[in-house]
Amino acid sequence: MSGTPIANEIRRLRFEHGQMTQQALADACRVTRQTILALEAGRYAPSLELAFRIARAFGVGVEDVFRWEGT
Amino acid sequence: MGREIVGGVARGWLAPAALALVAALGLVLLVLGLREAAAQLVFGGVMLAVIAVAGVLQHLAERPGSEGEAPSLLEKASWQGVGVGLAAIMVLGGLSLGSTQGRFSGWLVFAAYVLIVVLHPLLRRRFVEANLRHCDIAEDERDRALRGHGDRTAKRVLELALVAIAVAWVALPGVFALPAQPVRVASLLLLPVQLANVVGEARVAWLYWRDRQ
Numbered sequence: 001m002s003g004t005p006i007a008n009e010i011r012r013l014r015f016e017h018g019q020m021t022q023q024a025l026a027d028a029c030r031v032t033r034q035t036i037l038a039l040e041a042g043r044y045a046p047s048l049e050l051a052f053r054i055a056r057a058f059g060v061g062v063e064d065v066f067r068w069e070g071t
Numbered sequence: 072m073g074r075e076i077v078g079g080v081a082r083g084w085l086a087p088a089a090l091a092l093v094a095a096l097g098l099v100l101l102v103l104g105l106r107e108a109a110a111q112l113v114f115g116g117v118m119l120a121v122i123a124v125a126g127v128l129q130h131l132a133e134r135p136g137s138e139g140e141a142p143s144l145l146e147k148a149s150w151q152g153v154g155v156g157l158a159a160i161m162v163l164g165g166l167s168l169g170s171t172q173g174r175f176s177g178w179l180v181f182a183a184y185v186l187i188v189v190l191h192p193l194l195r196r197r198f199v200e201a202n203l204r205h206c207d208i209a210e211d212e213r214d215r216a217l218r219g220h221g222d223r224t225a226k227r228v229l230e231l232a233l234v235a236i237a238v239a240w241v242a243l244p245g246v247f248a249l250p251a252q253p254v255r256v257a258s259l260l261l262l263p264v265q266l267a268n269v270v271g272e273a274r275v276a277w278l279y280w281r282d283r284q
Contacts, residue, residue, distance in 0.1 A: 031211040034143045038213060038282045047212050 004045040005070025011040045013058045013065065028057040086130060094123035111168040118161035125153055132276065136283030145214050146279035148198065149221075152272035159184065159265045166258035177254050184261070217278045225271025232263030 014020045022036045029036075029050060038044040039054075046054065046066075055062045097119025104112025129150040133142045162184065166177055236259070 031213070032143060034140065034279075034282070035211055035213040037138065037140055041282070043282050044213050044216075050212060 004042060005068060006045045006066055007042065007069045008039060008066045010036070010054065010065060013060070017058060025054070025057055029053040086126070090123045090126040090130070093119050093126070097123060111165050111170040114164050114168055115161060115170075118157065118164065122154065122157045122161070125157055129153070129276075132280045136280075138283075140283045142279065142283070143214075145210060146276060149272045149276035149279065153269055153276060156265050156269035156272060159187075160262060160269065163258040163262050163265060167255050167262065169252070169255055177252070181254050181258065217275050220278055221271040221275035224274045225267040228270045229263055229267035232266050236260070236263060 010025070014022070014025060022033050022040075026033045026036045030053070031050060035044065035046075035050075039046060051062050051066055055065045058065065097116045099116070100112050100119060101116030104110070104114075104116055132150070133147065135141050162180060166181060170177075
């Protein structure tokens with residue numbers, strides 16, 4: 001569950017959206033706060049559905065939140 | 072406020088005291104078993120010591136992580152699964168070693184075990200639903216992914232443990248002579264299931280802990 005090649009901008013986007021809390025984002029995406037924490041730390045690669053939910057919560061596209069950093 | 076602090080301090084002392092008691096009891100059983108050459112007492116003593124060690128590990132693992140993150144309910148549930156599984160191993164191992172000497176109590180303990188296994192899916196669903204009352208999401212895709220890792224590990228351990236018993240049974244027929252009581256054979260065959268459960272739950276608990284560091 002660690003070392004995922006998918007990087008994300010969730011933490012930055014949260015702060016750009018009125019310092020949205022992890023719990024608020026978790027509630028919007030219907031996941032636990034621990035999952036948001038693991039995502040931000042790069043320890044978990046989300047499903048496609050969750051990736052779209054997160055992007056939708058910020059009102060941006062999936063590619064604005066996630067990017068591939070693997071080889 | 073004062074009562075809460077006193078209660079917290081009491082709870083803070085209760086777990087280490089209980090673990091120390093379990094470890095001491097295990098040591099006494101181990102010494103008695105070795106002195107009287109009673110395999111079931113030695114096994115019980117070792118298992119109590121293992122349960123105490125698991126309890127200490129749980130106590131350490133449930134401290135807040137690097138970002139102050141406390142363990143989730145499902146992480147705690149995994150640790151509870153480890154503890155319950157170890158207790159079941161102790162009971163089944165004791166039965167398979169003939170601790171009840173074929174008495175009716177052996178059948179009662181075995182029946183209780185069967186009942187718990189049959190009702191486990193229902194109990195787990197009730198646990199998840201009870202947590203749903205306190206928070207909107209009790210279990211999400213990451214929880215299920217971690218659970219999947221644990222299940223795969225448990226399946227592999229179950230395969231290996233069953234093969235190990237089969238090999239030992241064939242290679243050491245004298246040691247593994249079929250005991251007269253069916254409940255002893257059944258308990259021996261169910262041991263690998265509990266061992267697999269414990270290893271699987273421990274892997275899930277470790278993955279949760281690692282994600283919090």
